[in-house]
Amino acid sequence: MKLDKYTAILGNTIGYPEMEGLTQKRPLASLPFDGKYRLIDFQLSSLVNAGVHSIYGIFQRKNISSIFDHVRSGREWGLDTLLSHWYLGFYNTEHNESTTDRDYYEQLLTFLKRSGSDRTIYMGCDILCNIDLGQVIRVSEANNSKITVVYKRVPGSMVTAANEVLTISDNDRVIGKGGVTSDDALVNMSTDIYVLDTAWLIERMEAEVLKEHPRKLRFLLRSHLEQHSALAFSYTGYLANIMSVRSYFKANMDMLEPEHFYSLLYSNQKVYTKVKNEEATYFSPECTIEDSQFASGSLIKGEVRHSIVSRNCRIETGSHVECTVAFSKVTIGEGAHVEYAILDKNVVVSPGVTIKGTAQNPVVVVKNSIVTDDIVREED
């Protein structure tokens, strides 16, 4: 197989202002998930599992250090080998803008033209899934499709303003854009994952770059779906929108349902992440645990229920942690009470302090903060 038959573009310049507390210092792509992953791990793993070793990642300039810290040479995903091509592009754009500058397209065009690839995969990180891209590529090749889009049938309640709903014909073609009529009715939500004919994509991009305000790639591709009767591919595995604090929190809590956990993380496609050398997690004689997940390196002495605890956390004696996502190096002091919260890296909850959010509105405690006063949120 020609190694560069397939290339991929990771679009990571999109984000959501409402998630500012979690994404102020990092792109959505490096937001931690389920105790030991980052969202970008799922994209990179899907790509390398499909044999794609030529990848261009688009990021915002202000996120350089966060990305380099996690992805580095791409070694964990096997992207540091002689025959891999792994590029990172950083652009001066804000995540809530839909347009970009010319530089963005010029660099992408250089990458695509040089790659000599037949097909290009585009995906973003605000949709969390573990997709077998090899299957999508095969279907797109068999149909000789210029543009193939992946969608999932979801209840209307799951769709946000940032998602696109597709109308799909009986022969799997996109024939229009739809909307949501009720919370329960199933709709075809686009995952914004595309498999494209590279030569066709280059032509579209060359036309776009001539505009005064070229659109970001995602929006350019969306605009071509109907006109070119894009082929639609139905994804049936686990999927979550990561477009708000609430949806992000819910996706983490989903992992405590074995059905979702196994669907996302124990499919026949492994999810790779940055290697950390940590000790085992120690559970003390006095701890109480129920329905929770733990990464390595932590000390657990308190009560933990229905929560996710990342690497190197300390949960002290007499503390109570429930329905909470603790990022790495979080300390929860003696007798503290934490419920419905997302505690970012290095957060310290002082002894005896209460943090209480709600399922709809979890409390986000930003990175490196030391919480000494109670934070209690009432039900809406």
Add this chain to the structure above:
Amino acid sequence: MSTELLALILAGGQGSRLGKLTQHIAKPAVQFGGRYRIIDFALSNCANSGIRNVGVITQYQPLILNEHIGNGSSWGLNGVDSGVTVLQPYSAVEGNRWFQGTSHAVYQNIAYIDSIDPEYVLILSGDHIYKMDYDDMLRQHKENNASLTVAVIDVPLDEASRFGIMNTDSNGRIVEFEEKPEHPKSTKASMGIYIFTWSRLRELLINADKNGINMLDFGKNVIPSYLKADERVYTYNFKGYWKDVGTIDSLWEANMEYIGEDNALHTRDRSWKIYSKNLISPPHFVDGNAQVHDSLVVDGCFISGTVNHSILSTNVQVKEGAIIEDSFIMSGVVIGPHAHIKRAIIGEGAVIGEGVVIDGSEETGNGEVQVVGYNEVVGIPDEA
């Protein structure tokens, strides 16, 4: 810049005292502490001591060991000026090169050592659990202008007769070496860790081979011959936790001692981390039926049963109603519903069937640590 210190890890021992555990795997590749294989301690000590070149001498069942070590990247030993080389016995024109003893294994790899051209060689065992700064030992070797430095540890007098004992003068110079003495004169036990000035050792090994002198083993032949030749042989006093995990009992004991918020090795101390090849797995899941107390658990485990004072390695499944006590469970093991494991070591990939009782305790079992071998299936009827 030439290499000052080359480390050679002797990882070729059969480890027959570990019984079933080493039937399909070399002793240094046996798992330990949930996330490690025994050799990780020696390799991590090398990396943390700033050693850039490591040769791992293997022989017996080397497949898993080779796979584990790979190019050394797990220990950061894959840089432009560093490397791990796995040294296998091979046949040559002058006959078979099966290793016949510790120093013989070094002699057989003289071509490799010459290619690195070190000033000193550090000889290590692949089956000890400890943390040690070899750079400090080298500093002392140079200060003493020694030809050989032997690392020693103080052992209780009543245990000294199980070890090779070094009797020294007031300067730490070794004047006598007694292998397993009946009436030990000192409590300085050799740890099997040596620094040799390479040019001298090289000469000795070549001459011995040329003249048909038996120089196969460091303890039995080389050290006595150094003493006889009045070479400068010194001890290096090591203080800290050190355990030879060559037997089932000592392996079980060392694992049990490892459990806790802290342990004698202080492995949570991030300034001297122990590195290993990571098996990539999701976080571990403790469900609503589980009870986990005073135990170490790593990634990929799924616990529905009860775990007390035990270690669960990567990807262990503990089914509902199962009870695990005072045991070391290696990776990929499945403990069936209502099985009861007490005072046991369960080998990689073993499957324990529903309701099976494996009891090595003094109270209810036969008092011997129970062992289930690699990929062994216990208590599940054949499908035929």
